[in-house]
Amino acid sequence: MNRDLLGRHRSVLPDWLALYYDEPLEITHGEGRYVWDSEGNRYLDFFGGILTTLTAHALPEVTKAVGEQAGRIVHSSTLYLNRPMVELAERIAQLSGIPDARVFFTTSGTEANDTALLLATTYRRSNTVLAMRNSYHGRSFSSVGITGNRGWSPTSLSPLQTLYVHGGVRSRGPYAQLGDAEFVAACVEDLEDLLGHTRPPAALIAEPVQGVGGFTSPPDGLYAAFREVLDAHGILWISDEVQTGWGRTGDHFWGWQAHGRNGPPDMLTFAKGIGNGMSVGGVVARAEIMNCLNANSLSTFGGTQITMAAGLANLTHLLEHDLQGNARRVGGMLIERLRSAAAQVPQVREVRGRGLMIGIELTEPGTDEADPRAVSAVLEAARDAGLLIGKGGGHNTSALRIAPPLSLTVAEAEEGAAILERALRSLP
The missing domain is CATH 3.90.1150.10 (Aspartate Aminotransferase, domain 1)
Known part of the structure; x- marks a missing residue:
């Protein structure tokens, strides 16, 4: 050592x-x-x-792309047109399944989830957020505030009012002994009851498979059932794909697809694997949601040419093989x-x-x-x-x-x- x-x-x-x-x-x-x-x-x-x-x-494909891009230009910020960023955004928008999708690049999953929360709360004019028990969404002030895992939440202070929902852990909790269909029904009933006691939240954010939480997940279809309730209240669904995206789960390219009978989420967040070690994260959202901000914004390091070159090469290899x-x-x-x-x-x-x-x-x-x-x-x-x-x-x-x-x-x-x-x- x-x-x-x-x-x-x-x-x-x-x-x-x-x-x-x-x-x-x-x-x-x-x-x-x-x-x-x-x-x-x-x-x-x-x-x-x-x-x-x-x-x-x-x-080799990623290291070659990074080296070639570094020899041209590494960074210019989002204030200038950026061909690799546009090209990767086009591919991710198409793969996301979200109609009329817009993509915003960040440097991490934490920042991606933070951006999704900003968009949801602005679009819905509410600072209340639904999150899953045992969840983890990052280490920024807002993402810590919606993390349902005590070991990763160092403060109870938060700019958000967070309400925690059952369902992310199949084999523990008050519904663990139920069959899958009964488990889903009980979690939906709990969600409906919760919404009857609060003003409509901005969004539900959920990991299809909880990462830091120990790779736990609900029965397939839980979030589709939740979606019916959310839609009735105008509440957005954010799928945190930071760990489940890009085919990691095998059965699907995105984790949300195990719960997709009612279509894709309103937003999905991604990071980690797409850069294969380079700092790439981001948010995909319907245009009306992504464009709801009415103030200036940019990302100095989100979507730099060198990280986008890595992401493009990595995604191409992933799909072709x-x-x-x-x-x-x-x-x-x-x-x-x-x-x-x-x-x-x-x-x-x-x-x-x-x-x-x-x-x-x-x-x-x-x-x-x-x-x-x-x-x-x-x-x-x-x-x-x-x-x-x-x-x-x-x-x-x-x-x-x-x-x-x-x-x-x-x-x-x-x-x-x-x-x-x-x-x-x-x-x-």
């Missing part, structure tokens, strides 16, 4: 800027699905910089392999997910009490054996998070599953 770098980190960066592992590592380079640390150790990467390395480390299909096929195999491996581990409460977005929830054996020490122990054991994974979840960090690049091969999936099986079986 680079103790000198760790000491320097601790002397100049915030205490709340957490590092993984008892002995934090410095990742120096990567290729494909593997990364190397400063001591020369190789790791199979099953977390991709928090779901950001979407296609592969050092993807059907990485969504690969996420479905390899992810389906991986989740079944992990379920089989976990069947004899008493600390495993649930293995869940879809595509290459898989969560393993750990609890005290025989209970529903979270076991964060077991989560940390598996994280460490996997790292020692050459595998990087993530952690998260509500209920006091209860889940391991597994989200490799979408180009993961069957052999690599089996390699990672074998390491995880040994790490899980090492729990006392």
